[in-house]
Amino acid sequence: MTETDVSLGVTDRSLRAVVAVVEAGSFTGAALTLGIGQSAVSHAVARLEQALGVALFIRKRDGVEPTTVGAALAARAAPALRELAAAVAAAAQPLGGxxxxxxxxxxxxxxxxxxxxxxxxxxxxxxxxxxxxxxxxxxxxxxxxxxxxxxxxxxxxxxxxxxxCAERLIPVAAPKLAAAIDIADPAALLDSPLLHLEERYVPRFDWPRWFRHHGVAVDGDVPGDRSNDYSLVLHAALAGAGVALGWEHIVRELLGQGRLVAVGPVVETGIxxxxxxxxxxxxxxxxxxxxxxxxxxxxx
Structure with a gap:
């Protein structure tokens, strides 16, 4: 096999595929890393193996394992690819723009x-x-x-x-509504209009958990208005429509401006x-x- 024959199969794409498969331990994981389909990864690796005339991976039912040649190629190609990408990026944007x-x-x-x-x-x-x-x-x-x-x-x-940042939550309300709330008693918020975020994708710290965290017993759903958009929840709180659970890093500016007022203690979730x-x-x-x-x- 000539040098030209080998070079035809050795591309930046094929080398990135080999490195990604070695690092991820599977073609599926490599596809996720590279943001391409699994079949594209498989074809890139197969083309390189054909060009080199040597197997780079041992295919197993539960994944793949690099051969000695495959592991050595990935070990040398990975830093070279990173350096190449950095050089291209620096040349295209020399001033950080x-x-x-x-x-x-x-x-x-x-x-x-x-x-x-x-x-x-x-x-x-x-x-x-x-x-x-x-x-x-x-x-x-x-x-x-x-x-x-x-x-x-x-x-x-x-x-x-x-x-x-750490996840910290604090009940917040518009100043006029906040003035009527006994902030020393977490249970007092049960008598206030509450604003709920209905999260469909990620379980979030909500009003029932907040009350339980403070030892306040709640049965079933906590009444209040609901939205699946947190921006709408905050706009409702700013308008005086109710009390919202505020993620502290999001409501910090609103608290500092006096547009919202804390009406309960901060809860740190550990997240x-x-x-x-x-x-x-x-x-x-x-x-x-x-x-x-x-x-x-x-x-x-």
Missing amino acids: GAVTISVSTSLAAHWLTPRLPEFKQAHPDVELRVLTTDTDTGVGRDGADLWIPLGPVDDPALDSVPF HFPLLSRHGRPLSPAAETLRTWILANAPG
Whole structure:
């Protein structure tokens, strides 16, 4: 087999497929990492094996295992691919500018990210920011974004995770309604109009759990108005329609402005919201700039 014959099967795509399969331990996991179909991964690996004339993986019923040659190839190719990607990104965006996409919830975008954008743009005018809003985590890692702040912990080996902030909840209401509430007695909130978030995808800390946490017995559903959009829940609270459970990192600005008032103690759930990026893929300079800025300004 000539050098030309081999080179025809050795492509950036095929090498990335081999590295991803070795790291994930399966073609399915590699497909998730690369964001392509499993058949595309299989074809890329098979084409490379054909070009090299050697098996790179042992196919098993419960997954795949790299051969000695496959493991050695992946070990040498992985850092080379990372360096190549970093070099291309740096050449395309030498000053840290360019475009970056982040996926966050609607309420986080409206009440945490957007109010801070002028500061970010002043410091980084060359970065073009694209914000995707979603109230499910089904697209995390698969929606074309560079960074994600999901609704809760995400256990996915294809993603790198760093803490964004702890989950802390506090009952909040508009000042006029808050003035009529005995904030020293958690049970008193049962006599107030309550606003509920109906979460269909991720179990969230809700009013029944909040009352039980404070030793207040509740039977069945807690009465109140409901919405599946947390931004609407907050707008209703701002309008004086009821008391909402506020995620502290989202309502902090509203509390500081006096538009909402705390009417009960803070509950720390022990859960942390992460900031996610793709594992094994260097961030573009623009994405790295945004990631660094978010962590520097994170609620903690």
